[in-house]
Amino acid sequence: MTLILGLETSCDETAAAVVDDQQRVRASVVWSQHELHQRYRGVVPEIASRAHLEKISVIVTDTLKQARVSMEDIDAVAVGNRPGLIGSLIVGVAAAKALAWSLRKPLIGIDHVQAHLHAVNLTIGDAPLPAAPTPHLGLVVSGGHTCLYLIRSPTDLVLLGRTIDDAVGEAYDKAAAILEAGYPGGPAIDRLAQTGNPDAYDLPRSTLGRDSLDFSFSGLKTALLYAVRGRPQGRGKSAAFPRSAADLSDTQRANLAASFQQAAIDALFIKLERALAQLTAENNPPHALVIGGGVSANSLLRTRATSFSQQHHLPLRLPNLAFCVDNAAMIAGLAHHAYRAKQFDTLDLPAVATTRI
Numbered sequence: 001m002t003l004i005l006g007l008e009t010s011c012d013e014t015a016a017a018v019v020d021d022q023q024r025v026r027a028s029v030v031w032s033q034h035e036l037h038q039r040y041r042g043v044v045p046e047i048a049s050r051a052h053l054e055k056i057s058v059i060v061t062d063t064l065k066q067a068r069v070s071m072e073d074i075d076a077v078a079v080g081n082r083p084g085l086i087g088s089l090i091v092g093v094a095a096a097k098a099l100a101w102s103l104r105k106p107l108i109g110i111d112h113v114q115a116h117l118h119a120v121n122l123t124i125g126d127a128p129l130p131a132a133p134t135p136h137l138g139l140v141v142s143g144g145h146t147c148l149y150l151i152r153s154p155t156d157l158v159l160l161g162r163t164i165d166d167a168v169g170e171a172y173d174k175a176a177a178i179l180e181a182g183y184p185g186g187p188a189i190d191r192l193a194q195t196g197n198p199d200a201y202d203l204p205r206s207t208l209g210r211d212s213l214d215f216s217f218s219g220l221k222t223a224l225l226y227a228v229r230g231r232p233q234g235r236g237k238s239a240a241f242p243r244s245a246a247d248l249s250d251t252q253r254a255n256l257a258a259s260f261q262q263a264a265i266d267a268l269f270i271k272l273e274r275a276l277a278q279l280t281a282e283n284n285p286p287h288a289l290v291i292g293g294g295v296s297a298n299s300l301l302r303t304r305a306t307s308f309s310q311q312h313h314l315p316l317r318l319p320n321l322a323f324c325v326d327n328a329a330m331i332a333g334l335a336h337h338a339y340r341a342k343q344f345d346t347l348d349l350p351a352v353a354t355t356r357i
């Protein structure tokens with residue numbers, strides 16, 4: 001039985017996990033820095049890197065303890081080395097190198113975005129899950145990424161479309177800031193939307209060009225801002241909004257959150273419909289739909305994905321809720337493919353801010 005220790009420090013979660021070669025998660029520890037960033041309503045890179053540095057050792061020790069294994073039982077050390085905040089990535093990469101070197105075990109650098117899609121294969125139980133049939137459509141919806149792929153194998157991804165401005169998770173976070181709904185924004189909007197009427201406000205769904213599989217969320221964000229605060233009056237420095245979020249009633253806030261959520265999720269499914277139609281017309285129909293990343297925890301997204309899958313007879317794979325937002329189990333799990341293929345990295349593995357795919 002091969003065991004891989006994974007580390008993840010690409011943004012504001014310090015995480016470690018041990019995953020076996022059947023994709024069973026033996027332990028997964030995630031320390032979220034949300035409290036540190038809350039008052040800035042966004043991640044402060046400098047604070048994030050320092051916090052990773054302080055926590056990484058203790059998180060690794062806790063993870064091994066929970067998995068009931070020792071350092072020597074580990075067969076390889078994997079780390080999310082791209083993409084992300086560079087100062088944050090460097091902490092995980094340096095820690096992984098130190099562990100791999102001192103244990104004389106292979107080092108494996110993993111793409112964080114690809115790992116989000118792999119999260120659907122992880123299991124907490126004893127029975128391994130069947131891998132999603134290929135080729136399949138893979139949608140990554142997170143705070144930093146909104147990307148649609150055709151996945152030919154776990155390591156062979158073709159990019160079909162991506163956001164041209166904000167990521168969908170980022171739009172959720174900004175919507176929560178506009179509505180003063182709390183931080184982190186995604187779960188706050190999701191909760192607030194539960195009691196609102198999604199048809200109360202007509203907010204835009206971007207479609208871009210007729211055949212485009214790209215996404216855009218900046219127009220939706222601006223439309224929400226104007227719906228909440230009114231159109232700015234005056235010019236230049238003297239421009240001011242006529243209202244503030246504090247002027248909204250509870251019903252208005254819930255209706256705005258629900259209308260925003262419906263528009264954001266609609267925009268994702270417009271592109272999934274398009275991609276499915278295009279691939280089918282090209283005689284290359286996908287055999288499944290896989291969704292990963294923080295926004296795959298969203299209640300409306302999960303409901304809509306289920307009906308989309310039923311309507312198109314397309315098997316659906318969503319991650320366990322524990323593996324939607326950033327975690328290291330997805331890093332360790334995906335690293336098993338590289339381990340089997342003996343694709344190891346050397347100690348000069350770089351941290352890279354942008355993704356290669």
Ligand code: KG4
Nearest residue numbers: 142143144169186187294295297298325326
């Ligand atoms: O995957 P992730 O942890 O980090 C990145 O790789 O970016 O995703 C974090 C994003 C945040 O924008 C957060 O607001 C969003 O996922 N998120 C949600 C929900 N839970 C987390 N968005 C909508 N609904 C949720 N329930």
Ligand code: ZN
Nearest residue numbers: 116142325326
């Ligand atoms: Zn992520």
